[in-house]
Amino acid sequence: MATGPDRTQDVRVQRAVGTLLRVGVLLAALVVLAGAVLYLVRHGGDVPDYRVFRGEPLDLRGYGAIVRDAFSGSGRGIVQLGLLILVATPVARVAFTAVAFAVERDRTYVLIALLVLALLLKSLAG
Amino acid sequence: MNTLAFSATIAAAAFCAGFLGSLTGLGGGFIVTPVLTILFGADIRYAIGASLIAIIATSSGAAAAYVREGFTNLRVGMLLEVATVTGAVIGASLVAVFPARLLTVVFGLVLLVSAYLTTRPRAEHLTADAPPDRLASRLRLDSEYPTPAGPQRYRTRRVPGAFALMWVAGVLSGLLGIGSGAVKVLAMDQVMYLPFKVSTATSNFMIGVTAAASAGIYLRHGYVDPGLAMPVMLGVLAGSTVGARLLFGTPTRRLRLLFAAVIVTIGLDMIYHGAFGGR
Numbered sequence: 001m002a003t004g005p006d007r008t009q010d011v012r013v014q015r016a017v018g019t020l021l022r023v024g025v026l027l028a029a030l031v032v033l034a035g036a037v038l039y040l041v042r043h044g045g046d047v048p049d050y051r052v053f054r055g056e057p058l059d060l061r062g063y064g065a066i067v068r069d070a071f072s073g074s075g076r077g078i079v080q081l082g083l084l085i086l087v088a089t090p091v092a093r094v095a096f097t098a099v100a101f102a103v104e105r106d107r108t109y110v111l112i113a114l115l116v117l118a119l120l121l122k123s124l125a126g
Numbered sequence: 127m128n129t130l131a132f133s134a135t136i137a138a139a140a141f142c143a144g145f146l147g148s149l150t151g152l153g154g155g156f157i158v159t160p161v162l163t164i165l166f167g168a169d170i171r172y173a174i175g176a177s178l179i180a181i182i183a184t185s186s187g188a189a190a191a192y193v194r195e196g197f198t199n200l201r202v203g204m205l206l207e208v209a210t211v212t213g214a215v216i217g218a219s220l221v222a223v224f225p226a227r228l229l230t231v232v233f234g235l236v237l238l239v240s241a242y243l244t245t246r247p248r249a250e251h252l253t254a255d256a257p258p259d260r261l262a263s264r265l266r267l268d269s270e271y272p273t274p275a276g277p278q279r280y281r282t283r284r285v286p287g288a289f290a291l292m293w294v295a296g297v298l299s300g301l302l303g304i305g306s307g308a309v310k311v312l313a314m315d316q317v318m319y320l321p322f323k324v325s326t327a328t329s330n331f332m333i334g335v336t337a338a339a340s341a342g343i344y345l346r347h348g349y350v351d352p353g354l355a356m357p358v359m360l361g362v363l364a365g366s367t368v369g370a371r372l373l374f375g376t377p378t379r380r381l382r383l384l385f386a387a388v389i390v391t392i393g394l395d396m397i398y399h400g401a402f403g404g405r
Contacts, residue, residue, distance in 0.1 A: 010269075011196070018194030025186045029363055036133075036356045044130035048353060050168035055348030062346070079352035083179055086359060087341045089186040090334040097204060108265065112204050119211045120335065123218070124342035 013100040020096050024089035028082050035070075035078030042075060091120055129353065136166070136354070137361035143180055144365025148188035149373055150385045151326030152307040153333045154180035154362045156237070160392045163230075164399070168354065170230060175349030176358045178337050181307075183359045185334025187366035188327075197327035197373065199269050202282065202314065206292045210310070210336040213296020218340040220301055222347065229301070230400030236298060237393025240308030241386040243316065259283040262318075271324050272374065280321055288317040300340045307333045308389070322378040 059065045060080050069077030098113035127135075139161045143154035155177035162173035192198045258281060262268060267282040295309035307329050314325035344350055 010200075013200065014193050014196060014198070017200070018190050021186055021190040021193065025183075025190060025363065028186075029360065032356055032359055035352070036360065039353065039356065040130055040133065043353075044128065046129050047127065048129050048132050050162075050166065050172045050351065050354060053169035053171045056351060057348075060350075060352065061348055076352040079356045080350070083350065083352065083355055083359065086179065086182055086186065087338050087345075090182060090338040093186075093189070093331075094204075094207070094335060097200060106266075109201060109204060112208060116204060116207045116211055116335065119208075119215065120339050123211070123215045123339040 009104050013097075013104065016100060017093060017096055021089060021093060024085065024092055028086035028089065031082030031085055032079050033082075035075050035080075035082055037075075038073075039075030039079060087124075091117070091124070094120060132166070133353075133357040136162070137357035139165075140180060140358045140361025141365035144184050144187065144362035144367075145369040146365075146385060146388070147180070147184040147307070147362070148330060148366035148369035149326070149376065149381055150307070151311045151329035151333075152385065152389075153330070153337070154184040154358075154366070155337075156307070156389060156392070158358055158362070159233070160396060162354065164395060171347075171349050172351055172354055175344050175351060176354045178341050178344055179350065179355040180358050180362045181337040182334045182341065183362040184366045185330055185332075185337070187363045188370040189331045189334065191367075191370035192327040192330060192373070195374070196270070196272055196277075197323055198331045199267070199271075199282075199320065199324055199328045200331075201265065201269075202267050202318070202320070203328045203331045205265060205267070205285075206289060206310075206313070207332055207335050209289050209292035210296035210332060211339045213293040213298075214300035214336045214339045215296075217297040217300025218343040224301065227400050230396050232298075232301075234393040234395070234397030234400060236308070237389040237396065240312070241390045241393065243312050244308065244382050245386045246316075253278075253280065256281045259285070261285045267318075269324075271321055274375070278321070280324070282318050282320060284317050284319075288313040291317060296336055300336075300343075322382075323373060327373070 059069045066077060066080045066084060070081035094113055094117045098110055098117060101109040101113055140158060143157035147154035158180040159173045159177040162168040162176060163170055262282040262285055270277045270279045291313040310329040310332055311325050314320045314328060315322055
């Protein structure tokens with residue numbers, strides 16, 4: 001049972017992880033919003049069609065390509081960059097939890113968090 | 127319908143998804159996928175890509191509040207995450223092999239089973255008076271959570287069973303592009319006997335991590351379309367932020383029933399369209 005000093009440490013970890021999430025989410029939302037405005041100004045009148053699956057073009061698939069596309073000013077590229085930041089928030093959350101458990105000297109959970117992080121990064125890197 | 131109206135409608139639906147998803151721990155994907163395929167006739171693969179984004183947005187949006195307030199059990203979440211991420215990687219690597227219609231039927235069945243299990247009655251939670259579980263104590267999984275009557279301590283049990291169920295949840299999640307929050311909530315709620323709000327908040331924390339594990343794979347397959355994902359992400363974030371504020375004061379029984387009704391409806395529809403084609 002987590003009581004006494006244990007519990008206060010847990011609360012500190014909770015605050016820090018909560019703040020990290022808020023910042024990541026806000027940043028992602030702002031980038032997506034900026035891209036959305038550009039995209040809607042340019043293509044708001046088009047008729048969208050997602051009935052047939054074509055797959056995204058290659059410049060919206062790879063991490064490097066998305067960043068290049070975003071910085072070239074493409075609305076869709078900027079949205080995709082914001083989505084990448086969003087996808088990165090859970091990764092950052094796991095990494096940060098590992099650090100927090102290390103500060104608490106909870107070795108079991110440092111290992112668990114690092115294991116999750118390794119699996120996550122391997123899957124994201126493909 | 128032009129892109130502006132299309133985006134606005136999807137954003138409104140996504141708001142509801144984020145709202146319900148954050149309160150129930152089911153993730154917004156459960157609503158976003160059927161809305162895109164049934165109402166807008168989108169290909170299931172585009173819908174899956176957008177729903178993954180919805181899940182991550184619900185998770186990160188609500189987790190910011192839940193973790194701070196102490197609803198989320200970080201140790202339970204991280205431990206079970208090992209099982210779900212391993213499962214998700216395997217599930218997602220099978221996705222290119224599976225036909226879209228079979229996927230739809232499986233998805234519908236998952237919804238029906240989830241609805242049945244979430245409404246079964248159960249005891250609220252194990253108090254600190256209950257005998258401690260050896261494995262749960264060693265892993266320091268017992269904790270406390272806020273209630274209107276002040277902080278309430280609770281105990282945790284049957285860790286291996288929950289771990290196994292979580293692995294299955296992970297495979298489903300990778301295969302279907304859903305957070306499979308329903309299975310996660312069940313593992314914690316029914317198997318580990320965590321308080322319902324702890325189960326939903328911890329599930330909410332976990333589904334984002336699991337979904338992120340499959341997001342990379344779906345992105346490379348070209349499933350994530352910015353035009354679809356953009357209104358979904360913004361709507362869900364707004365909805366989950368509002369939902370997260372209401373968790374503390376909401377009676378859980380009412381939420382379970384409401385959501386069970388919603389997922390039964392959607393599940394039946396998905397099975398029908400997956401099995402008989404249509405549209």
